[in-house]
Amino acid sequence: xxxxxxxxxxxxxxxxKTTVSRAISGKGRISNQTRERxxxxxxxxxxxxxxxxxxxxxxxxxxxxxxxxxEYDIIDLPFFQSCLFGIQEIAASKDYDxxxxxxxxxxxxxxxxxxxxxxxxxxxxxxxxxxxxxxxxLSQKNVPFITIGSTYVESAIQVDQDHKSACFELTSILLKKxxxxxxxxxxxxxxxxxxxxxxxxxxxxxxxxxxxxxxLIYLNTExxxxxxxxxxxxxxxxxxxxxxxDDALCTQVLKTFRKKNVSVPGDMKIASFxxxxxxxxxxxxxxxxxxxxxxxxxxxxxxxxxxxxxNTPQKIxxxxxxxxxxxxxx
Amino acid sequence: xxxxxxxxxxxxxxxxKTTVSRAISGKGRISNQTRERxxxxxxxxxxxxxxxxxxxxxxxxxxxxxxxxxEYDIIDLPFFQSCLFGIQEIAASKDYDxxxxxxxxxxxxxxxxxxxxxxxxxxxxxxxxxxxxxxxxLSQKNVPFITIGSTYVESAIQVDQDHKSACFELTSILLKKxxxxxxxxxxxxxxxxxxxxxxxxxxxxxxxxxxxxxxLIYLNTExxxxxxxxxxxxxxxxxxxxxxxDDALCTQVLKTFRKKNVSVPGDMKIASFxxxxxxxxxxxxxxxxxxxxxxxxxxxxxxxxxxxxxNTPQKIxxxxxxxxxxxxxx
DNA sequence: TAATTCAAGACAACCGTTTGCGCGATAAAA
DNA sequence: TTTTATCGCGCAAACGGTTGTCTTGAATTA
Numbered sequence: 001x002x003x004x005x006x007x008x009x010x011x012x013x014x015x016x017k018t019t020v021s022r023a024i025s026g027k028g029r030i031s032n033q034t035r036e037r038x039x040x041x042x043x044x045x046x047x048x049x050x051x052x053x054x055x056x057x058x059x060x061x062x063x064x065x066x067x068x069x070x071e072y073d074i075i076d077l078p079f080f081q082s083c084l085f086g087i088q089e090i091a092a093s094k095d096y097d098x099x100x101x102x103x104x105x106x107x108x109x110x111x112x113x114x115x116x117x118x119x120x121x122x123x124x125x126x127x128x129x130x131x132x133x134x135x136x137x138l139s140q141k142n143v144p145f146i147t148i149g150s151t152y153v154e155s156a157i158q159v160d161q162d163h164k165s166a167c168f169e170l171t172s173i174l175l176k177k178x179x180x181x182x183x184x185x186x187x188x189x190x191x192x193x194x195x196x197x198x199x200x201x202x203x204x205x206x207x208x209x210x211x212x213x214x215x216l217i218y219l220n221t222e223x224x225x226x227x228x229x230x231x232x233x234x235x236x237x238x239x240x241x242x243x244x245x246d247d248a249l250c251t252q253v254l255k256t257f258r259k260k261n262v263s264v265p266g267d268m269k270i271a272s273f274x275x276x277x278x279x280x281x282x283x284x285x286x287x288x289x290x291x292x293x294x295x296x297x298x299x300x301x302x303x304x305x306x307x308x309x310x311n312t313p314q315k316i317x318x319x320x321x322x323x324x325x326x327x328x329x330x
Numbered sequence: 331x332x333x334x335x336x337x338x339x340x341x342x343x344x345x346x347k348t349t350v351s352r353a354i355s356g357k358g359r360i361s362n363q364t365r366e367r368x369x370x371x372x373x374x375x376x377x378x379x380x381x382x383x384x385x386x387x388x389x390x391x392x393x394x395x396x397x398x399x400x401e402y403d404i405i406d407l408p409f410f411q412s413c414l415f416g417i418q419e420i421a422a423s424k425d426y427d428x429x430x431x432x433x434x435x436x437x438x439x440x441x442x443x444x445x446x447x448x449x450x451x452x453x454x455x456x457x458x459x460x461x462x463x464x465x466x467x468l469s470q471k472n473v474p475f476i477t478i479g480s481t482y483v484e485s486a487i488q489v490d491q492d493h494k495s496a497c498f499e500l501t502s503i504l505l506k507k508x509x510x511x512x513x514x515x516x517x518x519x520x521x522x523x524x525x526x527x528x529x530x531x532x533x534x535x536x537x538x539x540x541x542x543x544x545x546l547i548y549l550n551t552e553x554x555x556x557x558x559x560x561x562x563x564x565x566x567x568x569x570x571x572x573x574x575x576d577d578a579l580c581t582q583v584l585k586t587f588r589k590k591n592v593s594v595p596g597d598m599k600i601a602s603f604x605x606x607x608x609x610x611x612x613x614x615x616x617x618x619x620x621x622x623x624x625x626x627x628x629x630x631x632x633x634x635x636x637x638x639x640x641n642t643p644q645k646i647x648x649x650x651x652x653x654x655x656x657x658x659x660x
Numbered sequence: 661t662a663a664t665t666c667a668a669g670a671c672a673a674c675c676g677t678t679t680g681c682g683c684g685a686t687a688a689a690a
Numbered sequence: 691t692t693t694t695a696t697c698g699c700g701c702a703a704a705c706g707g708t709t710g711t712c713t714t715g716a717a718t719t720a
Contacts, residue, residue, distance in 0.1 A: 088430075
């Protein structure tokens with residue numbers, strides 16, 4: 001069964017393709033009467049324009065590319081998922097679809113192929129890295145794109161969560177409880193978020209005129225064996241509290257604590273980023289931060305749409321957070 | 331800067347577009363000498379064919395649609411992620427990209443729009459439901475598609491994990507330890523996997539000529555409040571062991587056990603599906619099943635490629651599993 | 661009434677490929 | 691030598707829309 005085309009519609013109504021096209025797009029000169037006649041016919045016969053042909057004529061695909069870093073040691077899944085849902089929500093409302101690009105941050109090949117093939121009208125990067133070759137590449141070509149998470153590339157339009165303030169506030173809360181020896185365990189140093197959180201951590205100390213214990217900052221802590229050593233080290237240093245930069249790290253730390261009979265919050269306080277499902281069922285409940293990732297995705301997608309439509313959204317959109325107090329820091 | 335087109339290449343070399351097209355595709359009659367001359371020129375000037383134009387001419391998009399159910403209470407994220415990675419791997423190797431479709435299982439609108447717009451060459455459903463309206467719709471239209479997870483629609487080509495055998499084996503292990511009063515806590519009854527697991531559970535009993543305690547089967551257990559009641563109920567019934575159909579349920583059950591001072595494995599044994607990161611850091615370690623989801627994604631995508639290329643893959647591909655023994659059932 | 665304006669819509673070129681068909685040249689078969 | 695196959699390649703028509711320009715007839719103005 002062949003699909004019905006614009007010519008079929010035109011012939012059936014005894015008008016030209018132009019007229020049908022204009023009736024649909026609403027652009028160009030056409031009488032209301034004719035427009036309605038065309039639209040009625042289209043409705044009745046369920047004509048759907050061929051988007052491919054439309055793409056070719058207009059150089060527009062109605063797809064947006066969303067880049068998800070293909071890193072297996074990142075347990076940021078709920079983040080990506082919620083973010084995607086937010087993007088999808090806005091995209092769908094404008095009849096755009098999502099082309100998912102899964103590649104390691106340093107690898108621009110798939111992205112380049114997709115751009116060369118003109119398969120998308122714009123790009124959203126769901127995570128950015130300190131020296132992000134994808135961001136660099138995108139800013140050189142003339143493609144609309146949005147980064148989620150800040151980047152050092154001048155031209156990039158960004159949507160971000162306020163990780164710096166969040167980490168500042170979390171750290172401050174602990175410091176004000178008299179906990180001075182606070183360890184910070186973080187993941188990949190090359191994430192821009194990691195840097196931002198670190199900055200907030202430092203600022204909390206300096207604002208209270210307290211010294212940061214540099215020896216208690218542990219970044220790039222990914223693998224379980226390494227993390228065990230880290231915890232070991234933390235314990236020998238008579239630490240008061242630990243802030244974990246993600247919830248997967250936190251569960252591991254908690255496990256090691258239990259193995260070593262370190263009680264929380266008795267012997268040690270602990271707090272984490274994201275109040276994700278992974279932590280939800282811990283006893284004691286864990287103090288953590290809550291960000292609205294779906295909102296983040298929505299904001300990113302809205303901004304991208306603006307750029308695609310030729311407008312210029314504000315350069316940086318920063319979204320808030322919430323501290324969720326738990327028993328683990330009482 | 332305009333993009334270089336096939337006509338530019340043809341003109342530059344003094345040949346026709348036909349010849350250039352043939353040199354690239356390798357189809358049609360062309361001398362080796364000419365082909366190489368064309369390919370060399372293309373390489374040097376970095377000509378990339380316009381995929382949109384190609385799509386229009388060939389009615390082919392080099393996109394595959396992947397459907398992810400937009401259900402917030404499903405904590406199957408690692409499953410979907412690994413699956414996606416597997417799909418991506420195969421797709422990319424054939425220069426296909428992934429169009430991500432996020433919709434609730436009962437909602438076929440986005441899917442219909444995408445099909446009407448001919449934006450994909452085929453579809454993969456990452457989860458199927460008992461009465462899956464998406465599957466039903468797809469099997470009516472003439473679109474290549476693969477379901478992950480079995481379905482009752484005749485024409486569907488399926489890739490599946492052997493949840494029935496897996497649950498059978500897991501249950502058998504417990505039964506053979508003398509644990510007869512086994513509770514089964516499951517999520518959404520409308521997932522086909524849920525049904526399959528239930529079948530395996532039952533079979534384990536019947537094979538050992540033991541009666542299934544129907545009153546210990548708890549399906550559709552999603553929300554935390556409801557789950558608490560369920561656990562309460564299980565405890566009053568003097569149960570020996572609990573099998574949780576997913577790891578998120580399991581962590582909640584474990585939490586409630588701890589609250590009520592039910593010790594694992596002393597007072598109660600427990601086992602779960604998937605050995606995901608959520609469970610990784612529990613003490614005691616949890617007995618669970620391990621499936622290779624990435625492999626599943628790969629298999630699904632390979633089969634879809636077969637269909638798209640006009641071949642007929644086998645109707646059902648079933649992948650294995652592994653039981654990961656833990657301290658929780660010792 | 662003639663000249664001017666303008667809205668409605670048709671025509672045809674164009675977007676960048678693929679592909680069926682035809683044509684001349686060369687090689688093989690009769 | 692003539693007929694037939696085969697080969698290498700170009701022509702032009704698709705694929706299904708959009709859009710700038712032109713035509714037509716009716717309304718407006720002088």
